[in-house]
Amino acid sequence: xxxxxxxxxxxxxxxxxxxxxxxxxxxxxxxxxxxxxxxxxxxxxxxxxxxxxxxxxxxxxxxxxxxxxxxxxxxxxxxxxxxxxxxxxxxxxxxxxxxxxxxxxxxxxxxxxxxxxxxxxxxxxxxxxxxxxxxxxxxxxxxxxxxxxxxxxxxxxxxxxxxxxxxxxxxxxxxxxxxxxxxxxxxxxxxxxxxxxxxxxxxxxxxxxxxxxxxxxxxxxxxxxxxxxxxxxxxxxxxxxxxxxxxxxxxxxxxxxxxxxxxxxxxxxxxxxxxxxxxxxxxxxxxxxxxxxxxxxxxxxxxxxxxxxxxxxxxxxxxxxxxxxxxxxxxxxxxxxxxxxxxxxxxxxxxxxxxxxxxxxxxxxxxxxxxxx
Numbered sequence: 001x002x003x004x005x006x007x008x009x010x011x012x013x014x015x016x017x018x019x020x021x022x023x024x025x026x027x028x029x030x031x032x033x034x035x036x037x038x039x040x041x042x043x044x045x046x047x048x049x050x051x052x053x054x055x056x057x058x059x060x061x062x063x064x065x066x067x068x069x070x071x072x073x074x075x076x077x078x079x080x081x082x083x084x085x086x087x088x089x090x091x092x093x094x095x096x097x098x099x100x101x102x103x104x105x106x107x108x109x110x111x112x113x114x115x116x117x118x119x120x121x122x123x124x125x126x127x128x129x130x131x132x133x134x135x136x137x138x139x140x141x142x143x144x145x146x147x148x149x150x151x152x153x154x155x156x157x158x159x160x161x162x163x164x165x166x167x168x169x170x171x172x173x174x175x176x177x178x179x180x181x182x183x184x185x186x187x188x189x190x191x192x193x194x195x196x197x198x199x200x201x202x203x204x205x206x207x208x209x210x211x212x213x214x215x216x217x218x219x220x221x222x223x224x225x226x227x228x229x230x231x232x233x234x235x236x237x238x239x240x241x242x243x244x245x246x247x248x249x250x251x252x253x254x255x256x257x258x259x260x261x262x263x264x265x266x267x268x269x270x271x272x273x274x275x276x277x278x279x280x281x282x283x284x285x286x287x288x289x290x291x292x293x294x295x296x297x298x299x300x301x302x303x304x305x306x307x308x309x310x311x312x313x314x315x316x317x318x319x320x321x322x323x324x325x326x327x328x329x330x331x332x333x334x335x336x337x338x339x340x341x342x343x344x345x346x347x348x349x350x351x352x353x354x355x356x357x358x359x360x361x362x363x364x365x366x367x368x369x370x371x372x373x
Contacts, residue, residue: 027072027088029058044071044082052076054083059165061149062088075148104152106138107169116215116222120161124151131161132224132251133215139341140168190235191244191257197236197336197349199273199372200244200260205229213253217243224253232266232275234349234372236338247371252346267291272312272323272334273372278352280368281341287330287354288373295327297356305329330356339369 029038037053044066054060060083062072071082106118117133119126124146134140140163142152151162190196202211206229213225217239225248227233233255237245244257267274278287284300293309311326322335332354339351350370358364 027060027062029054029056029060029083029087030089031087032056038083038087040074040076040081040083042081044068044073046084048082051079051081057170059145059149060088061145061147104140104142104168104170106134106136106140106163106167108167109136118163118167120154120163122161124153124162126164128162133222134163138346142168188237190238190262191241191260192262194262196238197234197338198262199232199266199349200235200262201266202227202229202231202233202259203261204259211255211259213246213248213251213255215253217245217254219256221254224251225249227255232372233260235260236347236349247346247348249371269293269309269312270323271314271320272325273350275373276334276350276370277373278334278350278354278368278370279341280352280354280366283366285354285356285366285368287332287352287368289325289327290373295330297327297330299356299358302359330354334370341369 032038037055038058039050040052040054041048041050043049060072060074062074062085064073065071065085066073066082070085072085072088074081074083109117115130115133117135119133120131121128122131140152140154142154144153145151145165146153146162150165152165152168153160153162188196190198190200205211210226210228211231212223213227214221215224216222227248234247235244236247236252238257239245239254242257243254244260246253246255274289274293275291276289278289279285286296286298288296289309290296295307295309296304297307298304307327307329309325309327311324311331313324314320315322321337322333324333325331332352334350334352336349337351339348340346341348348369348371352368352370354366354368355363356366
């Protein structure tokens with residue numbers, strides 16, 4: 001549906017200015033002069049009191065449009081307010097995907113911020129418990145937004161969290177980059193004396209407890225995530241004999257190595273770790289390998305393609321990594337080698353070279369990084 005038609009539909013529904021989410025639409029502030037902001041007013045007209053300002057690029061949830069079609073109703077700081085529709089644009093990317101969800105980057109956190117960064121909370125509000133913090137430049141994936149557009153639900157390793165949208169940007173501060181395997185480093189061993197990176201399980205933790213993932217390798221550091229008993233976790237290095245450096249979803253942190261046991265209940269196929277999710281950029285793509293060998297491949301703007309892993313062959317030289325995989329229509333190589341996504345400081349325990357068809361049916365070779373789902 002075009003932006004014009006959708007706004008007409010909203011205007012028709014807005015005779016009584018309904019606040020039903022079915023008639024709401026996420027829109028983006030745009031078309032302002034450089035350095036200018038959009039006035040937020042108490043009523044549908046320029047003669048009403050100015051109670052705030054919205055910056056260019058801000059996302060707002062338009063609840064309805066007045067009968068003239070010139071003023072959109074929003075919720076601003078807890079109260080009903082109005083903005084000029086002429087400065088609102090449809091929130092769509094060039095490929096037709098919704099720009100209110102998907103990948104964003106943390107930005108605008110000031111040096112010396114008392115919270116240490118953008119706080120991840122258990123719910124859509126500052127009164128909810130803090131689950132961790134994010135630094136400037138970190139990439140996150142928005143699942144959905146709160147009705148007022150001020151909070152975004154993001155994916156964590158074993159749960160979801162909420163962050164303020166005031167500190168999120170669609171623009172990658174690091175610029176376009178391709179994920180790439182990191183240069184080989186000196187071999188490291190895990191807490192059991194065997195090589196890492198490797199998958200471990202959380203052990204020696206009671207059923208009603210959890211293992212904290214901390215921002216720094218010490219017991220007094222801020223928790224950034226929590227792992228349940230028996231949960232798998234990727235150990236990418238050892239910060240000290242006591243503390244393991246781990247990757248949990250989009251977060252790198254540290255856990256007490258005394259609570260880790262190599263392997264555990266993880267699922268493999270011919271030795272290749274299952275339950276992986278691999279991602280790449282330029283273009284954005286995702287490949288998921290389930291514990292049941294199911295494979296889901298998608299590229300931004302395209303539909304998901306589901307198949308089954310029909311090949312997982314270890315290297316003839318090592319009997320292990322790198323593995324050659326195939327799951328029509330894609331194939332590739334997964335290596336247990338540290339990988340950088342090119343956009344953040346996050347380290348991933350697997351790298352991938354993926355061969356997949358583009359929209360024209362021509363095969364492309366792309367690079368990505370993988371972690372546990």
